[in-house]
Amino acid sequence: MNLKTAVVKESSKMKKIRVKAAVINGVNEDYQFEELTLGELYPDEVIVKMVASGMCHSDEALRVGDAAYPLPAVLGHEGAGIIEEVGSSVKDFKVGDQVIMAYNYCGTCPSCRTGHPSSCNQWTTLNMSGSRADGSHTFYKEDGTPVSNFFTQSSFAAHSISNVNNLIKVDPEVDLRLVGPLGCGLLTGFGTVVNGLKAEVTSTIAVFGTGAVGLGTLMGAKIAGCSKIIAIDIHDSRLETAKELGVTHTINSRTENLAERIAEITDGLGVNYSVDTTGISSVMKASIDILGIGGVTAPLAVTSNSLELNTFMDLVISNRSVAGVLMGDSVPQLAVPLLIELHKEGKFPFEKLVKFYKFDDINRASAASNSGETIKPVLIIDESYRKDEPVAYQ
Template identity: 60%
Template sequence: MTKVKAAVVNTAGSDYVLEDLELAEMHPDEVLVKMVASGMCMSDETIRKGGTSVAFPIVPGHEGAGIVEKVGSAVKMFKPGDQVVMSYAYCGQCQSCRKGRPAICDDWMKLNFLGVREDGSHTFHNNNGTPIKNLYGHSSFSTHSLVHESNLIKVDQDIDLRLIGPLGCGFLTGSGTVINGLKPESGSSIAVFGTGAVGLAAMMAAKIEGCSKIIAIDIHDSRLELAKELGATHTINSKIEDPIAKVQEITNGKGVTYSVDTTGVSPVMKTALTVLSKGGVFAPVAISKNNIEVIPTTDLIMAGKSMIGVVMGDGIPQLSIPQLVKFYKEGRFPFDKLVKFYKFEDINQAAKDSVTGQVIKPIIIIDEAYSK
């Protein structure tokens, strides 16, 4: 068995603990990946705190990037030495997958949140033989991981793996919500509520898609300044300005064609719906238990407005992530301005800095010997 060091959460709400674990024997459809780095997503924090149905103990992490060391006998698309990014797992066989929408795969929850392989076995065990759950089929907070082939996306050999793990979730979600979900016309207008990793990715994508008015709404001036640098044409600090009135002013009383909410806060989500123009489309993307009150007649029907659900950017990771890498190389998706690197042993500090908003996108460097 392969020995690994991984960040384990043993009980809901407990800190990450670096533990020596053992990886199970490789299945024919799996790949052994040496992890270089992993982004830290707010979903990891929600899971750590026990805010989901995921069981403990678990090795979180789902924005990994690494190098293929070994492939199973049935693996056809990868070979040792390939550089890869990890994203969500999907079956590839259900109606949604066959239609090119693997983010709503029939088995998505089972494959990504049950914490075990399809046959019920575990990939991680501690020294006492206790099984440890995985996340998203790969658990990137580990020095090595066994990953199903469907989780992997091959990337160019010249790209820095320390940087690109977050393309597997947070940046994919924000950019894909715009590119694949809303599909804005060139010259249209969009408002993005919340300027964290997902919101800023949405704004960068809106600029790529040719939106003429890109309005960033937040309560932190420092983040709004960064939003301007990344593509926002207008900013609103909703702590001191009425966002509804301000959007009306910016759009000459019409409202925006599209809106995205990344906060999951009930009043903010309702505002994101309210600021739409006639025929406008709202995408709430935060994983939140909060509700909003919608009166169909006045909020939707009479103005022809609509709300859409978009999960994981509604993208096919094997297509969307190389596209984002291309945009990055062209200088059109400068997500590197949002990240801060942390050593593996400082993972708990990274989590705290993410929750407080001190850092937009923490990246944990797992292999400090890696260089590009």
């Protein structure tokens, strides 16, 4: 069977549900709006009418080719919406439920069964392959060309098919326009501190980069009870935002000597933990250099850059270590409701990072994120949602 025959055979199963989606057709191209057809709904899946979606650096990394991904694709993985249809085996969700969307996992491998679904044996296949595990797709162009799905979510679309393992049900009073970023960037930052690093009360931590993941990490450090919380960036405006969120110290590494300031803040001991969200090789190395004895660093960025180090001098001699932490080692169905509660209590004020954009302005929102103008762009995909409570668009 040739590829064209396979595409026709697969697409012949599809319901003709047409949806507006922002498509990336080639590396470093802009998002282009197209009308796609949804594929077949599997028994353990739902159709979600998207209300809003955050834009994450991982979307940008795929768009510009920092990480290889099969194109064309519908990106987006910080979606929030309302269920419109459920598959035949879905039991815990119903039409009309409000949901936040995170990543997919199998639920049956040893990692999943021991509470670490971000270490799922099939994580890459389910979230990064562009198709389901059986090779089928959830989006098609008019001519039957399959379009890759991202994170079994693809939230840059008016409707999308998602697996039940992606979903976190939230109460009807939760405003879906705000909470999408809890499914990835903020989940990653918060979880890295409390699950990945397991930062102790009174410990010290430094975070390189004050985008959404970095600020989520810093807010998590405050909740964890870290005594010295250091934000490092080259933009004073972002460092001011970090101060508003409760960090104890800020360093502009462009205008200040990083090593001297860390020594001053930590009485020469270095920090217990560091987190890099920039993905820049020299910055990742600096995140190791500022560690104290027994310190741990977590590099979180999706990047094409590498880290060079001398394992004995940089790690062994000071008992330092580098920790890989994917998605904050979090169980989304447990962590996201906790973050919503912490937000209600004023302890996780992530609304200070968010600016709203209309879906049609996705390329402008992407540019604003890349320039640093906006920390966390959120696209409003369904403008009819809560029309009596309008948001302020950029």
